[in-house]
Amino acid sequence: MTEFTADPPVPPGPPRQRPAAIRAVPLRHPWRWVAAVLVVLILAGVVDTFITAPYLRWSVVGQYLFDDRILEACVVTLYLTAIAMAVGVTLGVLLAVMRLSPNRVMSSVSWLYIWFFRGTPVLVQLFFWFSIADILPYLSIGIPFTHVMVQASTNTLITPLLAAILGLGLNEAAYMAEIVRAGIISVDHGQTEAAQALGMRRPQVMRRIVLPQAMRVIVPPTGNETISMLKTTSLAYIVTLHELFFVSQEISFFNYRVIEMLIVASIWYLVMSSILTVFQYYIERHFARGAVRGLPPTPIQRLRRMLFQFHAVPPFGSDAEPDVEPWLPPAPPHSGM
Amino acid sequence: MATPMVRAESVHKSFGRNEVLRGIDIEVAPREVMCIIGPSGSGKSTFLRCINHLEKIDAGRLWVDGELVGYQERGGRLHELPDREVCRKRSEIGMVFQGFNLFPHMTALENVIEAPVRVKKEAAAVATERGRALLDRVGLGDKMDAHPRQLSGGQQQRVAIARALAMQPKLMLFDEPTSALDPELVGDVLNVMRDLAHEGMTMIVVTHEMGFAREVGDSLVFMDSGMIVEAGTPRDVIGNPQQQRTKDFLSKVL
Numbered sequence: 092m093t094e095f096t097a098d099p100p101v102p103p104g105p106p107r108q109r110p111a112a113i114r115a116v117p118l119r120h121p122w123r124w125v126a127a128v129l130v131v132l133i134l135a136g137v138v139d140t141f142i143t144a145p146y147l148r149w150s151v152v153g154q155y156l157f158d159d160r161i162l163e164a165c166v167v168t169l170y171l172t173a174i175a176m177a178v179g180v181t182l183g184v185l186l187a188v189m190r191l192s193p194n195r196v197m198s199s200v201s202w203l204y205i206w207f208f209r210g211t212p213v214l215v216q217l218f219f220w221f222s223i224a225d226i227l228p229y230l231s232i233g234i235p236f237t238h239v240m241v242q243a244s245t246n247t248l249i250t251p252l253l254a255a256i257l258g259l260g261l262n263e264a265a266y267m268a269e270i271v272r273a274g275i276i277s278v279d280h281g282q283t284e285a286a287q288a289l290g291m292r293r294p295q296v297m298r299r300i301v302l303p304q305a306m307r308v309i310v311p312p313t314g315n316e317t318i319s320m321l322k323t324t325s326l327a328y329i330v331t332l333h334e335l336f337f338v339s340q341e342i343s344f345f346n347y348r349v350i351e352m353l354i355v356a357s358i359w360y361l362v363m364s365s366i367l368t369v370f371q372y373y374i375e376r377h378f379a380r381g382a383v384r385g386l387p388p389t390p391i392q393r394l395r396r397m398l399f400q401f402h403a404v405p406p407f408g409s410d411a412e413p414d415v416e417p418w419l420p421p422a423p424p425h426s427g428m
Numbered sequence: 429m430a431t432p433m434v435r436a437e438s439v440h441k442s443f444g445r446n447e448v449l450r451g452i453d454i455e456v457a458p459r460e461v462m463c464i465i466g467p468s469g470s471g472k473s474t475f476l477r478c479i480n481h482l483e484k485i486d487a488g489r490l491w492v493d494g495e496l497v498g499y500q501e502r503g504g505r506l507h508e509l510p511d512r513e514v515c516r517k518r519s520e521i522g523m524v525f526q527g528f529n530l531f532p533h534m535t536a537l538e539n540v541i542e543a544p545v546r547v548k549k550e551a552a553a554v555a556t557e558r559g560r561a562l563l564d565r566v567g568l569g570d571k572m573d574a575h576p577r578q579l580s581g582g583q584q585q586r587v588a589i590a591r592a593l594a595m596q597p598k599l600m601l602f603d604e605p606t607s608a609l610d611p612e613l614v615g616d617v618l619n620v621m622r623d624l625a626h627e628g629m630t631m632i633v634v635t636h637e638m639g640f641a642r643e644v645g646d647s648l649v650f651m652d653s654g655m656i657v658e659a660g661t662p663r664d665v666i667g668n669p670q671q672q673r674t675k676d677f678l679s680k681v682l
Contacts, residue, residue, distance in 0.1 A: 285529035285588075288480055289543035289595060290519025292511065299546060303533045 151351040155342065156358060164338035165359050171255055171334060172321045178260030179320075180313065183267025188297065190272055201268065208265035214326050217258030221330040223249060255327035255334075263320060270312045274305030306378045314371030318364045325356075335359055431494040433458045433599055433630045434479060440487035441474055448474045450654035451488070456647075458598075461631045463641035463662065466651035467677060472634040473526075475651075476601050479632070480521045481514055492521065493598060519547050522592030526604040528584040530576040536563060536587045537572040540594045548595065555594070562590040566620050582613030586620055593624075600624065602633040638682055642666055650674045 141147070155161060189201040208216070224245035233240020249257075278301050286296040325336035333341075339356040343349045376389070434456040441449040448471045456462050464472045477483045478490060481498040490497040498514060499506040509517075530539050540559035544550040563572055566586040568579075576584050585605055592600060602621065606614040618640050625631055625644050635641060641648055641662050648662040650669075658665055658674045666682070669675045 279529075281525060281527055281529040282531065284482055285523075285525060285531070287482060287515075288518055288521075288523040289591070290515045290517075290547045291543065292515050295546055299542065300531055304531075 148348060148351055151346070151348045152354050152358075155339075155352065155355045158342070158355075160338050160342065161335070161355060161359065164333055164335040165363065167333055168321065168324050168335040168359075169363065171252070171259070171324045171327060171332070172317065174256050175259035175263055175324070176317050176320055178256060179263025179267045179316070182261070182264035184271050184302075186264060186268035187271035187275060190268060191275060205265045205268055208262050213258060213262045213323065214329060216262050217254065217326055217329050220249060220254040220257040221251070223254075251327070251330045251332040254330040255324070255332045258330070259320065259323060259327065263316065266316060267313070270316070271305070271309055274307075274309035275301055277308045278304045310375050310378050311371075314367070314374065317371070318367050321364055321367060322360060325360075430458055432456060432491070433460070433493055434632065435491040436475075436488065437490070438488035439475065439478060439485050439490055441471075441478060441483060441485050448654055449478070449485070452651075452654075452656060454649065454656070454659075456630060456632060458630050459628045460646045461625045461629075461633065461644055462647045462649060463645040464632065464634045464649045464651060465636065465638075465641060465677075465681075466657075469653075470651045471654040472651050473603050476523075476603050476632060476634055479599075479601060480518045480523055482523075492517065515547070519543070519595055520598055522595060522597035522600040524585070524588050524592055524600070524602045524605045526607050528576070528581070528588045528608070530584055530588055530591070532576050535573045535575055536568060536579070536590075539576070539587055540591045543591070544594050559590070559594055562593055563587070566590050567616065580613055581609045582616045585609065585617045589617070589620055589624075598630065600629055600631045602631065602635070604634050604636065606635070606637060636681060638666065650677065652677070 142149075186201045186204060189197040190205075192198055192201075227245050229242055230245050230248055231240050231242035233242075275297075282300050282304065283296055286300045291299070324334050327334050328337035328340065331337070335356050339352040340349075343352040346352075373389070432455045434454065436452050436454040439449055439452040440447070450471075452471075452475055454462075464475070466472050474483060478485050479492060479497065484498060495517070496506075497517070498509055500509055500513075501507075530536075531542065534542065537556065537559050540562060541552070541555040544555040544558070545552055560569070560572060563569055566589055568583060568586055568590070571579060571583060571587075576587070579587065589605075605621070606617050609617065614637070618637060621631070621633070621640070622644050633640070633645070645662045647659065648665040649659045650657045650665060650671075650673075652673055658669060658671050665674065666678060669678055
């Protein structure tokens with residue numbers, strides 16, 4: 092009987108001497124220096140103009156940066172971001188699955204939702220939820236043709252926070268639906284077929300096979316959406332929610348330092364979005380498993396490598412940089428970390 | 429005579445106006461290994477996919493182990509089977525794809541135990557034990573925790589075979605299992621398939637590997653443009669083809 096095997100590999104020839112590594116004189120790039128100096132000068136000019144603006148009181152910025160009202164407002168901004176994104180992601184996944192459903196009614200309703208909420212400004216939607224009591228003074232849930240029902244005044248039900256959550260969350264769902272849909276579509280159809288061939292049911296295929304792989308495509312734009320949401324929460328000032336922008340403006344009504352208070356708010360927005368960026372990086376790294384051979388380095392690993400390699404660039408062809416795992420540099424003995 | 433494992437009667441299938449299958453009649457006995465050869469676009473893969481209802485047939489009848497595929501006959505009419513039933517029947521048929529289609533976010537072992545645990549509701553410990561044994565059997569005992577992307581094509585395809593076997597199927601469908609492999613990796617996969625055939629698994633293999641068809645196959649079918657041109661024992665079809673079309677095809681691939 093024949094074994095289905097390949098031919099034995101050809102034995103290698105006699106080892107050849109390796110030529111010396113190339114040590115050439117590097118090419119100079121004078122225009123890079125000119126461009127760099129120019130850009131730095133322009134930047135310095137702009138920064139100087141603003142920092143030394145005659146009526147700008149930096150002391151006011153310092154005075155209010157850690158004001159209790161500002162810190163509390165930061166917390167409000169953060170949890171509004173979290174809740175609005177949670178609503179957006181949950182509803183977005185639902186809408187995406189509906190949109191891809193073979194049921195025509197489902198996909199049409201989803202399309203209509205996305206069309207409506209993407210087509211109207213979020214500021215308008217926020218104000219709509221805030222003012223809904225004008226047209227619906229009472230909200231009630233009950234069984235038709237009976238007197239069994241629960242009723243509540245819209246004004247007490249729709250607080251500024253709820254209006255903000257509805258306005259931002261429902262709007263976000265429309266965008267998330269498109270992101271999730273793109274992620275689901277990006278998964279090779281062979282995956283669905285393989286899972287179906289094993290006898291998996293539709294919801295199982297979606298939950299166990301398709302969505303985990305779609306995450307790799309879904310997570311990066313979702314991170315962007317979250318950072319975007321952090322800043323969009325400032326629109327909730329229109330529903331009188333005491334978030335960061337509203338509070339900083341409120342304070343400036345009393346101290347007349349509008350720009351200083353905007354700087355205070357901006358510093359906190361920058362701090363919070365920077366923290367979110369770091370989170371985003373690690374989450375993306377987590378979902379890259381199975382998609383790349385080695386994981387990309389964490390910022391700390393990258394910093395360590397940069398410090399290490401800046402001083403000692405390994406010569407070409409040396410063993411200092413292995414090819415097997417290009418993402419994970421060899422740990423230097425004393426890297427200062 | 430025992431119930432045939434697969435029986436096809438005048439199976440037709442179109443995609444839009446493109447008629448891919450134009451009357452396929454076939455019978456595969458239990459423990460039989462049938463190889464299907466033919467030029468690309470001849471409908472071989474489509475027919476295979478009809479057997480586990482990944483594609484719906486338009487006309488004719490198709491039975492697996494005596495039961496209609498995808499339908500139920502009641503009162504002289506065909507009723508579509510509910511999703512649950514279709515899935516149950518699929519779970520009894522293993523399928524191996526040209527492009528492997530392993531789940532890239534799971535390790536080799538997780539790929540193998542996914543369906544037993546999720547579909548058959550087996551205890552994880554039981555499924556894991558059998559999964560390990562299966563991976564051992566296909567020669568990948570040391571790759572249990574590797575992700576598909578860390579494996580060669582031949583290794584991936586062997587994991588895919590183990591994954592299908594983990595459901596303890598009564599029929600295995602192979603859709604050009606070695607066509608996407610480097611030539612030197614083909615042998616390992618074919619060896620696994622041959623062992624499987626010798627253990628008595630019923631197999632339908634769409635392939636271009638004439639050596640495998642001749643040595644392992646009990647029967648050989650040559651398909652062209654949606655029809656069966658010639659069928660018989662591999663020795664007869666390859667050694668003494670009756671149809672000119674078969675002769676032309678064989679002269680190109682042998």
